[in-house]
Amino acid sequence: MTSAAHSPIWHPFTQHALHGAMTKVVRGDGAYLYTEDGARIIDAIASWWVVTHGHCHPHIVEAIQQQAAELNQIIFAGYTHQPAEDVAKALLKLTPKGLDYVFFSDSGSTAVEVALKMALGYWRNIGEPRSRIVVMQHSYHGDTVGTMSVGARGVFNAAYEPLLFDATVIPFPAAGHEQATLDALQAACRAKPAAFIVEPLVLGSGGMLIYSPSLLREMKRICEAAGVLFIADEVMTGWGRTGTLFACQQADISPDIACYSKGLTGGSLPLAVTLCRGEIYEAHYSQDRTRTFFHSSSYTANSVACAAARANLDLWQDPQCMTRIEAVAAMQAQRLAPFESDPRFENVRRIGTITALDLKAPDGGYLAGIGPKLLGFFASRNLLLRPLGNTIYVMPPYCVTADDLDEIYAAISEAADLPG
């Protein structure tokens, strides 16, 4: 499973001193990854939440091949191309009403940085400069300096703390404490912040923490009434994960700014978009060049990535796609049910195709002692599961089978009895 030769590669979120050699994967197909020594791994977390329809989906692969041979990259300032035009138009048809413009970038973090810059640019350009951002406790919005600033502080970013800007944090709406969240948001909005940014319905990296659509709706209402921009970070929640195409749909809200990435290309190539309301674009639209939106990446709207996104959007035109998601959600629910009365676990929860449960451990949190043991155990079972501390979650590609899920949950049950 592992390659013994020394590699100069420094891997993400990996403590090389504690981790053996990396598993070398040579092929991906549907819900499976194949290693160089012939093992078949079930990808139970969609390769870090990006793979929606499965690895190497033929329709997406074909689109990539065709586009790569035709036009694979051009500057996106002053130039455009059909795949980007098609993706932008198709996105505006699918996303909540009121989002009128599409800004391309290449990762979820960048999409969030762009959202923050759009918000501050909006306020500055309308002559009412604002810069404070309101955030929810336990949130994750990326690993760049700006996105770390609006995300939860902790072991992940302690070393960089001096560089992070200050944000107003409202509590996570834990069951029974929802009003405190709403009151805190209301109070924060009185100080005229630029924006409130939130992961709709489920906080991913924060530990798959779920809250209700009615709360999301209420938070949007508070921001709207106070004239505070509402940014929905749907980088993880988009593309069917929560049971609807986008999480905001369940609350019937239209954010002022929305970020999408991960499943945008079906998990095939890096691409991200930040969508915004007309007013935000219009605040930058001027004969005065100082009001330009000054943001770009070299690979903005890469044409091959856009062709992959267009192919992904084709797949979403087929009603079978949502039927499949409902089936995965139901299969997940069925397998999760027995864990609800299992004394070894707590906080057994599900939203759409995502399930999560916490292994009762003496020390919780991301660095819980049990974490590396779980990782090793699942790897030994040829399962790609990557617990967040003592929180085990399953977020499979939508082509996962009932048998795959049986294997996954059997391993989760066994993992609870690993010697501490």
Ligand SMILES: *Cc1c(COP(=O)(O)O)cnc(C)c1O
């Ligand atoms: C993954 C994630 C990001 C960051 O996306 P990258 O593509 O990894 O930069 C931002 N927000 C949320 C909610 C995410 O889950």
